[in-house]
Amino acid sequence: MKNKIKIVLVDDHLVVRAGFKMLLAAGDSVEVIGEAERGEQAIQLYQELQPDMLVMDLSMPGIGGLETIRRIIQRDSEARILVFSVHHEQVYVSRALAAGARGYITKNSAPGILAEAIAAIMSGQQYVERGLVKSGGEERQHAGHQTIIAGFSPREFDVFSLLAQGLTVHKIADQLCLGHKTVANYATQIKKKLQVDTTTELAHIAVNLGMTAR
Known part of the structure; x- marks a missing residue:
């Protein structure tokens, strides 16, 4: 058998x-x-x-x-x-x-x-799975942000994803088992790299890239 x-x-x-x-x-x-x-x-x-x-x-x-x-x-x-x-x-x-x-x-x-x-x-x-890998105009339209996000460290990407979902720094810290100050520092670095000032702007970028629901 x-x-x-x-x-x-x-x-x-x-x-x-x-x-x-x-x-x-x-x-x-x-x-x-x-x-x-x-x-x-x-x-x-x-x-x-x-x-x-x-x-x-x-x-x-x-x-x-x-x-x-x-x-x-x-x-x-x-x-x-x-x-x-x-x-x-x-x-x-x-x-x-x-x-x-x-x-x-x-x-x-x-x-x-x-x-x-x-x-x-x-x-x-x-x-x-077929259909998950995209190409064409949609990807090129947001190439700048996509390139920046692709260059994030693993932890930066995790924090970015959770911020985009609307989680607070304290909730992210608890979920990722990190210190609150550490997460806050990551959030600051991420905003600086993407040239935005608010979490709302981060969420907007995530929506445009199809990473979260509108």
Whole structure:
């Protein structure tokens, strides 16, 4: 009998993880051997269980999905990580792949896409859901801001994303487990780089780049 693909699911919502398991259970080639709701737990489980693949969200408390990917790849450059996220915007796809993820699909994708992505990654391919990588006028229109944001450090990008979602410095500090002054300094640096004065202007840039809802 063919060995099953061993997977660890990472998402901070129990209901979402249950949905993942239902999708994966539809076939007989995958076995969920562990679950985590935070990045720190995912790293620990990866080291303990040595799964064939992590299927994980980007948005979660603690160090967050992108930093989780980076830390796992630092420990194991061959790690197979598939991002399964609500975010469909180009910038998230690019950051996840740059961090080391092997694939990226969205939570509203067709059920078969998850199994297709897992199979592709296990065979050594990269898998990005069709339609997520954009080109043309929309990207060129905001090329300046896009280039600046692409140059952000990992932590700057995390802080920028949360500021754009309307979180206060104190809430961001709690979520990222950083000091309030540290987050405030990041916010100042980000505004300076983007040449804006307010968080509202930051949010407007994020909206224009398709990073958050209007």
